[in-house]
Amino acid sequence: MKRVLSTLLVLVVILSMLAACGPTPTPEKVIVTVPVLQTVTVKETVPVVVTAVPEKPTEVTYPRNETLYVSGAAWGPPSDWNPFITWSKANTTGTIGLVYETLFLYDPLSDKMIPWLAESGKWVDADTYELKLRKGITWSDGQPMTAADVVFTYELGKKYAAIWFSPMWNYLKSATATSDYDITFEFTNPLYQEWDNNLYNIAIVPKHLWESRTEEQITAGANEKPVGSGAYLYETHSEDRNVWVRNENWWATKLLGMKPAPKRIVDMRFSSNNVALGAVVKGEVDLSNNFLPGIATLSEKGYVKTYFAGPPYMLSANTAVLFLNTTKKPMDDPAFRKALAFSINTGDIVNVAYAGLVKAANPTGLLPSLEKYVDKDVVAKLGFTFDTAKAKQILASAGYKDVNGDGFVEAPDGSKIELEVTCPFGWTDWMEAIKIIAKSAQAAGINLKDATPDYGAWNTALTTGTFDMTLNNWAGMSNTPWTLYNLLFRHPIQDIMGSGNFGRWNNQKMFDLVDKLAATPSSDEAGMKAVCSQIQELMLTEMPVIPLWYNGLWAQYSDAVWTNWPTESSNTPSRLPCTWSGYWQMGGLIMLTELKPAQ
Ligand code: MG
Numbered sequence: 001m002k003r004v005l006s007t008l009l010v011l012v013v014i015l016s017m018l019a020a021c022g023p024t025p026t027p028e029k030v031i032v033t034v035p036v037l038q039t040v041t042v043k044e045t046v047p048v049v050v051t052a053v054p055e056k057p058t059e060v061t062y063p064r065n066e067t068l069y070v071s072g073a074a075w076g077p078p079s080d081w082n083p084f085i086t087w088s089k090a091n092t093t094g095t096i097g098l099v100y101e102t103l104f105l106y107d108p109l110s111d112k113m114i115p116w117l118a119e120s121g122k123w124v125d126a127d128t129y130e131l132k133l134r135k136g137i138t139w140s141d142g143q144p145m146t147a148a149d150v151v152f153t154y155e156l157g158k159k160y161a162a163i164w165f166s167p168m169w170n171y172l173k174s175a176t177a178t179s180d181y182d183i184t185f186e187f188t189n190p191l192y193q194e195w196d197n198n199l200y201n202i203a204i205v206p207k208h209l210w211e212s213r214t215e216e217q218i219t220a221g222a223n224e225k226p227v228g229s230g231a232y233l234y235e236t237h238s239e240d241r242n243v244w245v246r247n248e249n250w251w252a253t254k255l256l257g258m259k260p261a262p263k264r265i266v267d268m269r270f271s272s273n274n275v276a277l278g279a280v281v282k283g284e285v286d287l288s289n290n291f292l293p294g295i296a297t298l299s300e301k302g303y304v305k306t307y308f309a310g311p312p313y314m315l316s317a318n319t320a321v322l323f324l325n326t327t328k329k330p331m332d333d334p335a336f337r338k339a340l341a342f343s344i345n346t347g348d349i350v351n352v353a354y355a356g357l358v359k360a361a362n363p364t365g366l367l368p369s370l371e372k373y374v375d376k377d378v379v380a381k382l383g384f385t386f387d388t389a390k391a392k393q394i395l396a397s398a399g400y401k402d403v404n405g406d407g408f409v410e411a412p413d414g415s416k417i418e419l420e421v422t423c424p425f426g427w428t429d430w431m432e433a434i435k436i437i438a439k440s441a442q443a444a445g446i447n448l449k450d451a452t453p454d455y456g457a458w459n460t461a462l463t464t465g466t467f468d469m470t471l472n473n474w475a476g477m478s479n480t481p482w483t484l485y486n487l488l489f490r491h492p493i494q495d496i497m498g499s500g501n502f503g504r505w506n507n508q509k510m511f512d513l514v515d516k517l518a519a520t521p522s523s524d525e526a527g528m529k530a531v532c533s534q535i536q537e538l539m540l541t542e543m544p545v546i547p548l549w550y551n552g553l554w555a556q557y558s559d560a561v562w563t564n565w566p567t568e569s570s571n572t573p574s575r576l577p578c579t580w581s582g583y584w585q586m587g588g589l590i591m592l593t594e595l596k597p598a599q
Contacts, residue, residue, distance in 0.1 A: 068262035070579045071276050072289030074269040078237040082223040083203035097584020099228035100203035105585045108369040108477045129185040137251040139206045141227050147177035152207035162219040191518040193482035231260050242267045260592035283560030291554045304556040311356040314552030318476040319365045322546040323503040324469050335398035337543040341384040343391035343444035353432035358549045364536045365547030373481040375533040382540035391444035408447035419468045425452040463496050465504050482517045489514050505544035564596040
């Protein structure tokens with residue numbers, strides 16, 4: 001499969017092939033040549049076919065100075081504009097955020113919920129939440145948005161189990177419009193943490209256009225030509241791009257004085273990360289949210305901008321966690337698990353596998369944006385660090401000894417230990433990471449080898465619980481520590497564990513703590529911290545999962561056409577520079593209103 005960069009410039013050298021982040025064969029070094037920079041050496045993952053690519057005159061071009069080119073969110077061709085198809089299946093980023101909007105936004109950098117379609121919302125008693133919708137919001141077909149649209153949208157979760165927020169109806173009793181702009185939600189035992197999370201993730205749709213649709217159309221339909229309330233409208237798409245055009249009648253321009261700077265946003269899907277790299281260095285792409293392994297050097301030399309000027313360059317977006325299959329020996333033994341945690345050379349993962357582009361994780365797994373929920377005393381007492389001698393000592397005290405002299409410990413009952421740590425084939429950064437995990441565990445006497453099944457086999461092993469240990473990073477930025485702990489300690493244990501607790505750690509005490517956290521009001525920060533402390537103490541004592549590093553909010557940008565990008569500097573906006581699904585409402589949208597055209 002061969003694809004091309006957009007048209008405008010010069011002769012480009014690109015590599016053919018491959019979906020960004022998809023499965024790729026043997027890692028090897030590749031040289032990418034780009035005009036501005038002589039040579040960029042990056043770690044690449046694809047069969048190398050270097051091809052000179054001619055210009056492609058048929059592609060529509062837009063005035064460059066009013067167009068924002070982005071990449072890094074789409075894994076496949078645009079296929080739907082349906083806000084109820086979850087991010088893992090949808091390829092059209094911006095469907096939520098740019099077209100359909102949420103009642104609130106959430107800013108992880110300031111830990112603030114920002115009223116959006118809602119003017120305000122509050123708990124009037126323990127079981128009643130009252131929400132006031134902003135007046136003056138219109139759908140892009142000119143119809144007003146009212147409380148009936150909000151009730152209709154929320155009730156879709158009650159009608160259809162396939163809607164991702166349908167579990168909310170286990171504790172939400174009713175949603176009632178009491179006026180055109182007022183909605184009362186009544187609950188039985190509300191899960192306050194999840195409720196807040198949903199407030200900035202459920203996209204409101206127009207009742208008048210959705211009420212006659214079938215279940216199939218609502219839960220899985222393509223929803224072409226979407227009518228939303230947001231800052232952009234669908235314009236066109238092709239295999240490798242989706243084009244949004246600014247909604248000149250956007251309510252927030254009138255009501256909040258906010259206007260996104262780019263008239264158009266062209267969301268590009270590149271054939272490989274190297275092509276994306278070439279495009280951003282040449283200023284053809286303004287913001288790339290691709291993972292570009294060689295980017296640290298380019299950032300330091302000023303060819304691209306990153307959020308931080310030095311390591312780790314990127315904000316932290318999610319936690320890479322090593323799940324241990326606690327239903328198998330010896331991962332059922334907390335002493336073994338703890339020894340393993342001390343054996344892992346996370347420093348090498350950060351500095352060698354990622355060349356400084358990521359940060360080591362806090363042992364609690366919580367992202368830096370949720371640091372206030374880390375109990376530092378618990379971490380000081382029970383946290384782990386890379387310490388081979390300590391790992392060996394923990395193994396020895398628990399009865400793990402090398403009785404056959406092969407250099408690896410046997411279990412206390414004398415049985416041989418042979419384990420695998422896995423990740424999907426082609427996820428090259430993780431492939432490097434599991435090599436380091438295996439090698440450092442071996443140094444502590446644990447017979448652990450890395451293995452890379454294809455994605456399908458890996459995913460089956462993950463969800464059916466047949467792996468020994470494996471990496472996962474599904475819990476990303478959130479308003480609440482509950483999101484991470486709900487992933488790590490998902491319960492009850494079922495035949496298929498599709499959304500967390502892949503290692504099937506069956507601990508009722510932990511399950512009760514996670515449930516208690518879920519039911520703690522967000523306004524009760526002290527209460528949340530107290531439950532988090534207990535969770536962290538139990539987690540670090542039992543070590544059923546090992547948080548290792550934070551994957552970055554991969555973002556590299558060019559000042560060629562647009563400036564005033566978010567960075568750590570106080571002179572620039574403080575936002576998440578991100579186009580991934582789920583991130584527009586966590587800062588990406590506001591970033592658009594703060595960009596400035598380059599002189
Ligand atoms: Mg041995």
